[in-house]
Amino acid sequence: MTGTTPHTGPEAAPKTTPEATPNVVRSVLLLALGAFALGLDAYVMAGLLPSVATDLKVSESTAGQMVTVFTLCYALAAPLFATVLAGRPARLALGLALVVFTAANALSALATTLPVLLLARALAGIGAGVYSPIAAATAAGMAGPERRGRSLAIVMGGMSVGTVVGVPVGVLLAEHVGWRGTLWLVTALGLLALAGVTTMLPGAEATPPPPLRERIRVLGDRRVAPVAVVSLLGGIASLGLYTYLASFLADAARVGDPVGYLWAWGIGGVLGSLLVGPLVDRTGKAFTVVAGILSVLVAAHLMLPAVAPYTWALVVPLALWGAAGWALQVPQQHQLIDARPDHAPVAVSVNSSAVYLGSAAGSALGGLLMAAGLPASRLPYCTAAVALLALLLHLTVVRSRGRRGPAAAERGQPAQR
Missing domain, CATH: 1.20.1250.20 (MFS general substrate transporter like domains)
Structure with missing residues (x-):
């Protein structure tokens, strides 16, 4: 996703010559x-x-x-x-x-x-x-x-x-x-x-x-941690549902062959990953872009059960979900680099670990919910709630930490961590 x-740090190889x-x-x-x-x-x-x-x-x-x-x-x-x-x-x-x-x-x-x-x-x-x-x-x-x-x-x-x-x-x-x-x-x-x-x-x-201890040290920054938690929740919501997508399609839409729907999700993901970078560069508003992406993710997951009886319509929320899931991390990385430009590679690697830890937690929690008796057709409501929590955290804690850091820097003081 x-x-x-x-x-990158130091160069991994000598500089390239035209002949090479x-x-x-x-x-x-x-x-x-x-x-x-x-x-x-x-x-x-x-x-x-x-x-x-x-x-x-x-x-x-x-x-x-x-x-x-x-x-x-x-x-x-x-x-x-x-x-x-x-x-x-x-x-x-x-x-x-x-x-x-x-x-x-x-x-x-x-x-x-x-x-x-x-x-x-x-x-x-x-x-x-x-x-x-x-x-x-x-x-x-x-x-x-x-x-x-x-x-x-x-x-x-x-x-x-x-x-x-x-x-x-x-x-x-x-x-x-x-x-x-x-x-x-x-x-x-x-x-x-x-x-x-x-x-x-x-x-x-x-x-x-970067080694684990260096990631943990940067994660202690109060501007980094909330962004990483949003990425964690995004991973839980996105892969937590994707793991059981075939089960959802069979239960909610009586779809036995998920291939076409996997194409819809994947093509949406490619478009999202290609378009989000220029969007962030053009607007310079990574925070706003993240808010929009999380809103789309919530809406897409809520749409899935609603349109499941009309199997042809499932491609719309699936494509939106794929686009949002793959696009989220680019503006997240921008926010982390802005928060810790002195440790940009480490901050971005923290984000990567958060995404994959969220993915692991999402597939585990999805399995636990289904084992407890939750029908696969209801799983999108749970993942939508997780995505909504990420959106609320982004609009409150991430916003406040992002404002506090630059304000402290303008006064000549170190940003709060």
Whole structure:
């Protein structure tokens, strides 16, 4: 639902010369292939949830915890392994991450019990969480300042394409060869990326993401914490429902094949992620943009049960929800950079961790509610309430903290933290 803005720090590779450009493009595309596999793996399990639950003879709410452990480990992997990876060659760090990711997906495809599947999904989340920020930082460093934005867009675009194109294709594939076949596809993509990274990526030092203690220190800033909490709540609302989207469609709209609806959500997400950046740049009002996005998210979730009897109309709230979910983090990152320009990479990485922790909490809470007897058709009301809480927090606490910081700076005093 959201890309990760990397902690680039020092250059991850020597500056690019014109003659080296083709090699850089090839390397960035290899990194994007790995990101594509990550994006597919992170989101496709939601579409496969009914099949997995049936095959393993567990409830869908229980099977949904495979999404919880993946996103939780994704959120924690980067900061926990940051110190270990410091100073290591990027090729080695990325190769190890892809080995873990690929092996874990193979184990997922072979799993015959839920505990084994949960362990495999946790390992896949660790591999993905280590790979993503280092791949982005490596791409930025190889490209040099003049091509950094384009290279980052290619790598992070690989993840969004993996979600928008890969997820529906993965669900379609599962209809013919089963959910395990889709995971074997992810495994094959991971192997391709691993072969490319280990044989063709130039030698460069990996720039690890900020360690956990540094993130916690910045999170203590009173201007940072409320923004991070809004991102956390946004993650809970968005992935908390997406994990059980197939269950919602089956219960509320009697839809057995979710592929078309996954396309609607994903296309909305791409449009939202592409349009929000220019909107923030043009208006310069990240706070207002966040308020509008959260309002759209609340409205979209409330619309889902209302239009469910008219299945053709579901594409509208799904597209709006996808657009809002993917767009939210760009203005959130702007607000965090404004709050802590002296620690901008760390502040943005805090936001990334908050999103993925929220995603883990959302899928876990959604499963608990369904296990307690809540019909999947009612789940959007719960996630709309969480999104509304995020909006209220944004309009009150975030607004007041944002005003207090600049006011203190104008008086020559340190901003309140």
